[in-house]
Amino acid sequence: MEELLSEAARRAIAYRRRVPDEPIRPDPSADLSELGGDFPDGPTDPMKVLELMDEVGTPGTMGFSSSRFYGWVIGGVQPVALAADWLVSAWDQPTYAAEASPATVAMEAAAIQWVKEAAHLPETCWGVFVTGTTVAHIATLAAARSAVLAAEGWDATGQGLFGAPPVSVVVGAEVHPSLVKALGVVGLGRHRVVEVPADAQGRMRADAFPDVSPPAIVCLQAGNVNTGSFDPMAEIIPRAKEAGAWVHVDGAFGFWAAASPRLAHLTEGMELADSWATDAHKYLNVPYDAGLALIRNPSDLERLMSIEAAYLVEGHIGQDPGLYAPEMSRRARGVPTWAVLKAMGRSGLVDMIERTVDMAQRFADGMREAGFSILNDVVLNQVLVDFGGPVETQRVVREVQAEGILFAGPTVWQGKTAMRVSVSNFGTTEKEIDESIDAVLRVAGR
Ligand SMILES: Cc1ncc(COP(=O)(O)O)c(C=O)c1O
Incomplete structure (x- = not known):
């Protein structure tokens, strides 16, 4: 061995x-x-x-x-997270209840507490590590569905949705497809949503926010997958809550901006939501897979996810993942997140997030100086570059990928083809960005 x-x-x-x-x-x-x-x-x-x-x-x-990988939104792996992940496999702890797996439950609980504090979420909030944001959406939207229907006197968890009062679901025009998928999985339907128009950055337009009445779920976004933009949560959440709706936030990567005093204005109001879905495998740079499902009233998730059986642990404590997780047997996937948060501390987390923004802006500046247009306001880590029309942009992306010095993918943003650059790696510094600018400009003939 x-x-x-x-x-x-x-x-x-x-x-x-x-x-x-x-x-x-x-x-x-x-x-x-x-x-x-x-x-x-x-x-x-x-x-x-x-x-x-x-x-x-x-x-x-x-x-x-x-650290020159800028495709999709993909974090790297901090060495301490990789090392912790190895130990997680060696320990082989099904992380369901503290009675059976005390150490890994304690580490996941500490990580959740630190994340709550870093993102300024309400004290009541709790959560569970899942495989990623998609599953976090599924878990929290299912809890939302049951909670808003329970308020109407309907037990969706016990009786299903057959004959239930219809739930209105509001999303932005630039909603991420993972959220739409989750709506289908939890029985709310991919297509029966009210879609609110978005502005040029992909933000839900507060002036177009519809009248809603219970039972209703409003889904907002912290970090658009193309532009990095944030829905105006401080404006929309109080209105949605006043109307009696549940508010869910897709914060797969933008969630982490809340940790930075410099960037926290982007997530203003996010703490007023009822549930949040985010990833650690993106911005925290832990190995796949690790996402977080977070909820203001943990009992809403517990009522949906907890089960009883004679052979299971009796007398769960409030921090047991078994109370909140979609899975029974589950890897201690929160431990690498615990390790990076412990190793970086608050200041390290803030530095890492802010550095990605600085590096994204440096890349955008390099492109602009060479005469190319940037299609988005670079508020976070995402940059969209137009090299002069779809054919030329596609060529640059293809040839840059083939050369292999960096990796960035194509996208179409509101009708325009772009190279999509996402700076999500903890190790991306000026050196990597400058090498990347040189490589891109060479292919683009500048
Ligand atoms: C805004 C947003 N939401 C949700 C997701 C889905 O996350 P995951 O792949 O971890 O399920 C992504 C992935 O890129 C994303 O950017």
């Missing part, structure tokens, strides 16, 4: 060392067929399994953890 684990650590360290110097794209000539084939008739030496994984599999990996 020792040899095998040491070899895994050696290979993992070698991989991480190589990432900055290797093309970011998976090797197009990587032959992954050896990873498949027939189910082996008998055993293979575990050391050979590891060797196969590294020698055949590694060339087929994308350099997501590179």
Whole structure:
């Protein structure tokens, strides 16, 4: 065992060392067929399994953890988070209740408490680590559905939605598709939403916010996946609450702006919501997967998620993930988040978030100086660059990706094709941004 684990650590360290110097794209000539084939008739030496994984599999990996990776919204992996993740696997604690897994439950609880404090969420709020924002939406929107219907005298958790009063759901025109998917999963429907028009940055227009009446759920966004913009939560949430609606915030990455005194104006009012969904695997730079479902009144989630059985732990304590999680058996996936928050502290968290914004602005400045247009206000970590029309922009994106010095993807923002740059890696500094600017401008012929 020792040899095998040491070899895994050696290979993992070698991989991480190589990432900055290797093309970011998976090797197009990587032959992954050896990873498949027939189910082996008998055993293979575990050391050979590891060797196969590294020698055949590694060339087929994308350099997501590179500090010149700007595709989608993808954080890297802080070394302390990777180390903690290894220990989580070695511990193998199904993190359901403190009685069985006291250490990992305590670490997840501490992480939730720190996140609450960093984002200035209400004291009553609690939550649970899930696989990502999509599942956090599913968990909290299901709780929202049950709570708003319970207020109308309907037990949705017990009786389902058959015959229930219809729930109005309000979203912005630039809602993230993961939220729309979650609405479908929890029985509220992907298509029966009221869509509020958005402005040029993708923010829900407060002046177009409709009259709502209970039972209703209003879904807002902290951090648009293209522009990084924030819905005007301070304006909309009090109105929605006054009208008796439940307010949910999709803060997959923008949530973390609340931790920075410089950026907190963007999330003003977010603390007034009833539920929040966010990711740690994006902005906190922990390994996949880690998201957080947070709720103002934890009993709303507990009523939906908790179960009883003679063989289960009796007398849960309020911090037991088993009370709030969609899963029963679950990995202690909050522990790497605990480790990064402990290692960085409040000041480290703020520095990391603010640095990504500075670096996004540096990249945008480099593009502007070369004469290219930036399609969004760079308020957070997202930059949209137009290289002079869809054909040229697509060419630049394709060739930049093929060259492999950095990775950025294409998007279409309100009818215009753009290169979409998301600075989400803890290690992206001026050096990486300047190298990236040089590489992009070379491909763009400047
Ligand atoms: C705004 C927003 N919401 C939700 C999601 C979905 O998050 P996850 O992939 O962790 O489920 C994303 C992912 O990019 C996002 O940017």
